[in-house]
Amino acid sequence: MKKQLILEDGTVLIGEGFGSETAVWGEVVFNTGMTGYQEILSDPSYCGQIVTLTYPLIGNYGINRDDFESISPAVNGLIVKENAEFPSNWRSELTLDDYLKMKNIPGLAGVDTRKLTKIIRQHGTLKGMICGMEENPQEIIASMKGKELPTDxxxxxxxxxxxxxxxxxxxxxxxxxxxxxxxxxxxxxxxxxxxxxxxxxxxxxxxxxxxxxxxxxxxxxxxxxxxxxxxxxxxxxxxxxxxxxxxxxxxxxxxxxxxxxxxxxxxxxxxxxxxxxxxxxxxxxxxxxxxxxxxxxxxxxxxxxxxxxxxxxxxxxxxxxxxxxxxxxxxxxxxxxxxxxxxxxxxxxxxxxxxxxxxxxxxxx
Structure with a gap:
């Protein structure tokens, strides 16, 4: 199902939704690690943020029981270039898609994460929203400009x-x-x-x-x-x-x-x-x-x-x-x-x- 990422600067990126179907907004940031997506997703320091992973292939070794950094992830959303649907690792118990569905976290794949990272590097972290294609970008941008990031x-x-x-x-x-x-x-x-x-x-x-x-x-x-x-x-x-x-x-x-x-x-x-x-x-x-x-x-x-x-x-x-x-x-x-x-x-x-x-x-x- 197609979804869109709408940034407060007017940028709209369209990709394929996975994980939860929930619409979320938050501060869009990027992480340059080549591995460790499970630890990143479960790191409480990402509370309220939508994380872009710059490494192009994510989910290829699945999700296992041992590498969590918290029991309940606080990240709002995940953006990747490619979501591996068939992971290969002897410890793997879930796909990334299964885990995000379980934890009610929306994901967006097929996005040019290199372009998105360059936008963030140029303008600084931006507020953004992952939502369905039925949403009007201009209305979403206007609503985000009136929202303050949480302080709690x-x-x-x-x-x-x-x-x-x-x-x-x-x-x-x-x-x-x-x-x-x-x-x-x-x-x-x-x-x-x-x-x-x-x-x-x-x-x-x-x-x-x-x-x-x-x-x-x-x-x-x-x-x-x-x-x-x-x-x-x-x-x-x-x-x-x-x-x-x-x-x-x-x-x-x-x-x-x-x-x-x-x-x-x-x-x-x-x-x-x-x-x-x-x-x-x-x-x-x-x-x-x-x-x-x-x-x-x-x-x-x-x-x-x-x-x-x-x-x-x-x-x-x-x-x-x-x-x-x-x-x-x-x-x-x-x-x-x-x-x-x-x-x-x-x-x-x-x-x-x-x-x-x-x-x-x-x-x-």
């Missing part, structure tokens, strides 16, 4: 109540702003006793859990839309070691007095080179973000820039000068993408152990 994405995807993921090692409170399961998996692999808490948990409530460390997860949207999290972080810095990823990195920067801004089209893909300014080493990283920390806003804070993106020079990592806390804009847990930066979780564990030893020494003194 973190509330939509965060857990409602705290829950444990038990281990016998260090206790880590993981604040869920839209957590990928890959982060929890990395902490579990290090035998951490993890307690996952909602995005709006207060500093007092977190500290009452007696954590050895605090992890700030990834998540969707504008970090300034989560003021309660900024206040929570501000009240914990210096009391417990902290590690932030993606949205957690941005929230940490705001809590320390820096500022953030929206990027033209963001970083979304699996091969973004990032340089560690302390070692000079470069890692290929998995990324998914539409906001960044303003470089000139870091001056005058207690923050030090530790990593930069080699493609555009934007900030990719921060460290606190006087507290045990660091953050990165990219995803060291990968899922999908390279695991070059996986050692950051070990660095976090080393920081936690060092702080515990210092606390013992101070107590004896």
């Amino acid at each position: 994405q973190v509330k939509q995807v965060s857990t409602r109540t705290p829950y444990p993921s038990p281990g016998r090692g260090n206790r880590v409170v993981l604040v869920d702003f839209g957590m990928k399961h890959g982060i929890l998996r990395e902490l579990n692999d290090r035998n951490c006793d993890v307690i996952v808490v909602p995005y709006n948990t207060t500093a007092e409530e977190i500290l009452s859990l007696s954590p050895d460390g605090i992890m700030l997860s990834n998540g969707p949207g504008d970090p300034k839309d989560v003021p309660e999290a900024i206040e929570m972080i501000r009240n914990i810095i210096g009391k417990v070691p902290m590690f932030g990823i993606c949205l957690g990195h941005q929230l940490f920067a705001l809590a320390c007095g820096a500022d953030t801004e929206k990027m033209k089209f963001g970083h979304r893909g699996s091969n973004h080179p990032v340089k560690d300014l302390r070692t000079g080493k470069v890692a290929l990283t998995s990324q998914n973000h539409g906001y960044t920390v303003q470089e000139n806003s870091v001056a005058g804070t207690e923050l030090e820039v530790t990593h930069i993106a080699l493609n555009d020079g934007t900030i990719e990592g921060l460290s606190h000068k006087n507290a045990a806390a660091f953050t990165v804009q990219y995803h060291p847990e990968a899922s999908p993408g390279p695991e070059d930066a996986n050692g950051l979780f070990d660095q976090f564990m080393e920081m936690v152990e060092a702080e515990k030893k210092e606390a013992v020494i101070n107590a004896k003194a």
Whole structure:
């Protein structure tokens, strides 16, 4: 069945619908990864967005039970050049079409995704709508111009109540702003006793859990839309070691007095080179973000820039000068993408152990 993608700039692209027949609108973004469509679809950071995949063939290895990053996907829609109807992989249990139907997510195939990506790169992210051919493009464009993007994405995807993921090692409170399961998996692999808490948990409530460390997860949207999290972080810095990823990195920067801004089209893909300014080493990283920390806003804070993106020079990592806390804009847990930066979780564990030893020494003194 023919469907159309209508962009707010007046562009109309026609393709073949698959997945759900629902009409949806949202912010249209692109991801340059060659693989990992299952993880992308289930990443809560895509809440409210329509994702364009630039790799031309999607769905060729199907959908399996193991590679989800959340139970309930939050992405609004999917746009591909070609949807593979007959996947071939020993782990495959569903086709991409079956999965999208199951989760009520519309897809659009047969679109010139190269052209669409160039439009987004030129104009920046655009609002768009996937709908049937019966809809009038001019009416849809007019309606979209009057719509504001949602500001409650973190509330939509965060857990409602705290829950444990038990281990016998260090206790880590993981604040869920839209957590990928890959982060929890990395902490579990290090035998951490993890307690996952909602995005709006207060500093007092977190500290009452007696954590050895605090992890700030990834998540969707504008970090300034989560003021309660900024206040929570501000009240914990210096009391417990902290590690932030993606949205957690941005929230940490705001809590320390820096500022953030929206990027033209963001970083979304699996091969973004990032340089560690302390070692000079470069890692290929998995990324998914539409906001960044303003470089000139870091001056005058207690923050030090530790990593930069080699493609555009934007900030990719921060460290606190006087507290045990660091953050990165990219995803060291990968899922999908390279695991070059996986050692950051070990660095976090080393920081936690060092702080515990210092606390013992101070107590004896």
